[in-house]
Amino acid sequence: MTPLEYLIVLLVAAGVFFSFVAVVGIIRLPDLYARAHATSKSDTLGTVLSLAGVALVFGADVATVKTVFLLLFMFITNPTAAHAITRAAYDQEIEPWTEGED
Amino acid sequence: MGLTLDTALLGAAVAIVLFAVALLYRVARGPTMEDRVIAINGVGTSTVVVLALLAAALDRPAFLDIAIVYALLNFLASVAISKFIVERGGVL
Numbered sequence: 001m002t003p004l005e006y007l008i009v010l011l012v013a014a015g016v017f018f019s020f021v022a023v024v025g026i027i028r029l030p031d032l033y034a035r036a037h038a039t040s041k042s043d044t045l046g047t048v049l050s051l052a053g054v055a056l057v058f059g060a061d062v063a064t065v066k067t068v069f070l071l072l073f074m075f076i077t078n079p080t081a082a083h084a085i086t087r088a089a090y091d092q093e094i095e096p097w098t099e100g101e102d
Numbered sequence: 103m104g105l106t107l108d109t110a111l112l113g114a115a116v117a118i119v120l121f122a123v124a125l126l127y128r129v130a131r132g133p134t135m136e137d138r139v140i141a142i143n144g145v146g147t148s149t150v151v152v153l154a155l156l157a158a159a160l161d162r163p164a165f166l167d168i169a170i171v172y173a174l175l176n177f178l179a180s181v182a183i184s185k186f187i188v189e190r191g192g193v194l
Contacts, residue, residue: 012111019118019148023125026128027124035128036140046151053111054155063163066170070170073170077176077177081184084180085136085180086136088136
């Protein structure tokens with residue numbers, strides 16, 4: 001394997017790791033707002049790292065431009081979507097989890 | 103690109119598919135509507151990443167177009183549902 005391929009594997013592995021952290025957060029954290037925190041930060045980082053690895057695979061090609069566009073789009077919209085959903089929950093007066101509750 | 107890189111990308115795609123399946127636990131369990139929407143948003147994000155990884159591993163750049171459309175629809179669905187929840191008073 002060339003050094004570039006090692007870099008790609010490293011980026012994709014880091015992306016898979018942060019996606020795993022996000023999944024654990026969404027399943028294990030106690031309430032909606034904490035889960036939104038897992039999906040908006042950790043999941044976004046995992047997605048961006050994986051897509052950066054994919055962009056390096058294609059080299060100088062129009063596919064790279066598409067992948068970088070997809071990366072930037074995910075980077076902006078994933079936290080925005082989580083914010084919109086959390087705001088909807090707040091407008092519905094869903095109480096945040098506090099210490100002492102189950 | 104060598105066989106090992108393609109295998110690594112396919113392995114990453116398989117791992118992310120398994121994560122998406124794990125997220126379905128939260129979709130089924132809830133307890134609120136918003137929990138389900140957040141988990142489904144995560145499943146959509148995983149789908150986009152899997153499509154991009156498959157485009158790289160199988161050398162089919164056309165998959166990237168599908169991934170872009172899927173990302174747009176995923177975002178639109180999340181924002182639309184969160185609007186809809188508020189204006190309907192939580193009935194969906």
